[in-house]
Amino acid sequence: MSTSYIPPEFRWTNDTETCCRCKRCIKQCGWGALRWEHRVVADQQACVGCHRCEVFCPESCITVLPNPTFYRPNANWTLRHRKNVYRQAESGGVLLTGMGADQDFPVLFDSLFLDACQVTNPSIDPLREPMELRTYLGRKPEQVEVAVAADGRVSLKTPLAPNYQLAFPIIFSPMSYGSISLTAQKSLAMAAEALGILWNTGEGGLHEQVKPYAHCAVVQCASGRFGVNVEYLHAGAAVEIKIGQGAKPGIGGHLPGEKVTADVSTTRMIPLGSDAISPAPQHDIYSIEDLRQLIFALKEAVDYQKPVGVKIAAVHNVAAIASGIVRAGADYVYLDGVRGGTGAAPSVIRDNLGIPIELAIAAVDQRLREEGIRNQASLIAAGSIRSSADMAKAIALGADAVAIGTAALLSLGCTLCQKCYTGRCSWGITTQDPELTRRIDPVWGAERVANLVHAWAAELEEMLGAMGVNAVESLRGSRERLRAVGLDDRTLAILGVKPAGVGA
Amino acid sequence: MTTTEQVEADQQAGVVIDAAGLHYRDLNRRVRELVAAGETALTLRNVRGQRYIGDGLTGKDVRITIHGVPGGDLAAFMDGPTLEVFGNGQDAACNTMNDGRVIIHGHAGDALGYGMRGGSLFVRGDAGYRVGIHMKAYKTQIPAVVIGGCVGDFFGEYMAGGMLVVLGLDRKPGQRLVGGYLASGIHGGEIFLRATPDALPRAPYLSSEPVSADGLKALTPRLRAFADAFRLDADELLAGPFTRLTPISHRPFAAKYAPA
Amino acid sequence: MQGHTPFDLTARTLSGCGLSAMMSRRGHSVNGEAIIRSIGLLRERGNGLGGGFAVYGCYPHYAEEFAFHLMYYTPRAQEETERYLDEHFELVHEEHIPTRPVEGVDPSTAPALRRYFLHPKPLKLAESMLPTAEDYVLRAVMEINVRLDGAYVFSSGKNMGAFKAVGSADQVGRFYRLEEYQGYIWIAHDRFPTNTPGWWGGAHPFTLLDFAVVHNGEISSYGINKRYLEQFGYQCTLRTDTEVMAYLLDLLLRRHQLPVDVACTVMAAPFWRDIDALAERDPEKAELYRALRMVYAGALVNGPFAIVFGHRRGMVGLNDRIKLRPLVAAEKDDWVLLSSEESGILEMCPDPDRIWAPRGGEPTIVELDADVFPAVPSAVTRADFGPLAPQETTR
């Protein structure tokens, strides 16, 4: 390896006294950072700090710490900037990274506080009383017309467009087979089925092994059209046109040829080993009427039997864009904020383009209401939903449901080392190496992911109960139940939230 | 059309639908219903701008004859049927088509054959911008787009597989066979242009050479089918000259990125 | 009027309260004496900071005119409002609303009170492109309430009127001399606001066109109900969550033409698990309920409430779906009586034929008999969700 000017980021040590020399750590490391030379030796440069070895060491004798090497502090030329310059001087490349933005972005969720009932209206005990989280994804008419028969029997006259019934206002974000392992994807698929929610194929097609779970899958149609055919469209619960992603708005997806294994090539329906490129624009969509054309091409293909949604990155003009998308016929709009995750993205894009989801969801919900078209489409908020509290706040700002990606992967073991794009994930998540992917047993994985969703749902019920409502739709868009601390007036106005201290 | 052709066409007409004034949703619903009921020959008359004809339709033995100008996304997601258009085509025909044949007896618009994975699209006249983008091949499925006339810019962009052919028939003086930004981002498949290499633009990511015997072997059945469809002389077409363009790399952007 | 804070127009008053109502199915009229006494008995439930009444059938001489009741806090507000009314309506009659001095109603907080009997100028109505005179009136009420500072329309229906003030309800009734009015529906409300704006408009009932609503409890879903209504052009200006009830009723009953019981199903929706269970027995009905919940999610009224609302054809009592606020109903001949407490009923009618407590979410719908006023048949009842088991005492 040529000398790099960048000191190792992590410092791997083990306690040789207690080490039982089982060499398990060496096997566990997906990045090949450890080797045996009469004892375990670490290539400190290669360690990405994923902590797999540490967790699996039977003697708990491994310590992985940030390398204490310290440059002279400089608030302007931070360590990050200096390292990036060295890397680019060495490689001349666009710097890639994985997962969501790791910088100290303002997280507006953390400045928002939910309401609770005291005396004037009662809280509801979720242990005793019914609590309803059911959510329907899809287009709803503005009003219902009923027919009253001569005998007084009332029946529905308004035909309803296809809606997907979610047991919880949570779905899994798109993660393709290719970007994640089949075992990881199958974990999500099985969890979605058990939970009564949706998983999402991403732009990677539908592998044989997850076809049994297609009935609760959103099948994505992205610019690369990988794996998209009639059968695929019919198999899914909903069809999603991917325009953009929060971590890389305006930037395409790119699965390097070495990850296009035989199995991935079958699923994506492309030749073995060739790059799978999904560039930013869908080349048949250069404006909103083209989007309408594709939306209806898909609706025609599925004979209007399934919702067709559109996923976009939250960008500056998101409210107008979302309004256009709804008017173009989308049954839901999926908004992905700047903090959203990814398998691979240029870090300059990830860390600098787009806007936070809180503002996007607030602006879009308000805009759709002003235009009287809010009922025409559901809104999904994504882009770093880290807890049930983030979920509750996103819903109060106007989302029908949230999508989680990173949180779901964390429940499979991911430690956010951000090296997904290398395809060497020690946890078997973002890799295609069979040695690594078999580390996830989908039955085990599905249970962990389902546990997470159940736990968040229970917490949401607690929060709803404290707010004195027993159905999630009574929180949806109810910004009256939020108060903010430390936000400026313009931000408050966009969020439609009052400062804490202001009463009802 | 000659009288004999007209007679033949009428014999094959099958169920005739007068599309005049029909909304595409109604027209396509009827088509889907008829095909579901086992009908294999349909003729649509007075088609004007109705989109999505053949969208998502399956069945290898289904044959639909279209008189008029069908709207966008003709044969989108189609898997098997044959559509023959006596008129011009509009944009985005054969979008993500999986299998089947589309024959257009006139000109056609932009973004034809987007993400097409199988089957063939033959256009007798010229075609617009962004034709054959993201075309892919998969196992035995090798899609082919053959344009009788000339094409616009961004031809074969991001091409990942299959075959693109431009013949330049009835070329007007000064008309370019292909437009600018030819096949940028190409990482698979092959393009045959009826011209000599030196008459064509060069690009660092493209290998361009006179067609070899092997190349001609791949091209021949497609050209014969094309000639058949439009009653042209196949041998005359095959006489060329042809240039075959292929990507230099299957990984065109590999060097662009570095780990952070 | 209270000073303007940045959130003046969206802030609301929280309140508890008592309510009473009575109606004759035959359209027989009585004066306000009984209802004043009934609501007076419930005084413990209020705190002397707001009371009000709605009476139907009180303006037989102007039965076809819209009766506007206005509060003016400044002479300028009156001037501007009257200019606005002159411009948009044909005035048939106008006068002071008669009152008398009463202990407990502080004249220093009192606005000027006037009423106007009017209808839209036909040319203006045509120019407005609005579908009905009601929509035109609705827009005018919104405009006056939102734009004209210091002026409030607190009643705008035909042959009905709302009367309200700061004070105990029985005192308010005497203040407005309601024992001199006759009506076939009387609805009364005594209020316990948890803050004290001294603002007369904050008292119940809230009215819009023919709808009058009184409400006990607090709507925990206020935030979304308000935003939902804004999509349909309703501006919640009166700083209380009961206002949203009035607008929801107007939207569901008048604009969306839903039968009364269906509208109640929207506001106090059955639980999903009950709908799912119903789907086994009656899929068509279940589909209707499912559609109503999906489409009208923003109109679900969540949190404790008991409401009584009146409209020209009748009145309805409705509880929240888990019955967090009390409501008692009774019948005597052609009269139906509703009250927060049984005692309130006995004060109106000492010997009812039947007294019962309606189940949560189950509307008590009272309509004028068809020969008095042709009514729409309706059939959605809580019986769809299991055996009906009201706690019933027959006397």
Ligand code: SF4
């Ligand atoms: S497993 Fe992870 S933490 Fe351990 S050495 Fe390898 S990269 Fe470092």
Ligand code: SF4
């Ligand atoms: S896993 Fe732990 S005990 Fe085993 S060799 Fe590695 S450091 Fe030693």
Ligand code: SF4
């Ligand atoms: S998925 Fe794997 S590679 Fe990606 S951040 Fe998580 S642990 Fe690291």
